[in-house]
């Protein structure tokens with residue numbers, strides 16, 4: 001983030017701290033069908049998990065030619081591979097012969113993609129390179145048997161994929177920088193393109209995929225849900241938000257920001273005195289914590305179930321035990337708080353079918369969660 005913008009944010013924050021205020025929006029309702037209805041769920045999968053870029057893994061977790069990750073995204077089996085030219089390619093993880101998966105879920109490294117069933121063999125560009133008894137397949141020319149291609153790109157230390165099949169090679173290009181926009185430029189200026197994953201975690205979440213974002217786009221809950229973890233570092237119910245299309249940037253000042261009042265403005269840095277949430281619509285959350293980032297993408301599995309792919313990015317791999325311990329402590333602190341959020345989301349999901357609530361209430365300081373819902377509604381409404 002440019003220094004001028006950091007100063008402007010800090011000044012905005014100080015004005016709100018002085019007035020004991022926060023930025024606020026319209027109070028809204030969120031009907032419980034949003035979290036339960038299977039028809040709506042299917043529509044959300046078709047829109048958000050087939051048409052939008054999602055950060056699926058850290059770029060640096062696939063450093064070498066032939067490194068691959070097999071992962072299912074809302075029912076679509078994907079295979080992400082590092083090609084010989086250094087770029088990332090993504091395919092549907094389905095053999096063109098009789099459909100077997102080329103790779104089991106998870107990471108692997110091999111210079112060619114060999115199907116375990118009858119050994120059809122593909123290059124890292126997805127082209128069919130060889131198959132036993134090829135003369136028995138006159139009806140399946142090699143040119144028709146390349147793996148189904150999926151758009152992919154790298155940015156901000158992550159591999160981003162739009163989980164949909166494209167017919168032509170040139171359609172597989174994804175202009176990820178344009179999509180990430182000015183908030184992507186913020187993160188790039190801090191060096192995210194070269195950051196590496198210190199910690200990765202994947203876990204099931206017994207709640208609708210939208211619920212974790214609701215929790216992480218407001219601070220109303222901090223003093224209560226996080227009273228024993230991170231609450232003491234932050235102001236009560238205070239956030240500042242900026243938007244770029246459906247993306248959100250939320251500035252959470254830490255109490256230590258007070259120390260800047262006595263410092264010359266040209267030395268003001270937001271990093272040590274704030275957390276900054278970057279939410280890239282529809283399902284990728286990056287928490288910038290000054291010298292590192294905690295990120296997660298939530299993938300839907302059913303109306304009331306999802307899966308979380310989480311990564312901690314740091315500038316470079318630690319070389320000493322001291323720095324390993326430093327990052328471990330950071331991660332423990334982050335997950336101490338985030339586990340509280342995820343548990344409360346699961347708790348909320350578990351009551352939604354009870355009939356007690358027809359709709360949930362978002363208050364005026366929960367307006368960024370409400371805005372996320374508004375953007376979801378607009379995107380799934382035909383003709384909107």
Ligand code: FES
Nearest residue numbers: 095097098115118
């Ligand atoms: S299904 Fe892959 S080689 Fe037969």
Ligand SMILES: [Fe+2]
Nearest residue numbers: 215216337341
């Ligand atoms: Fe939280």
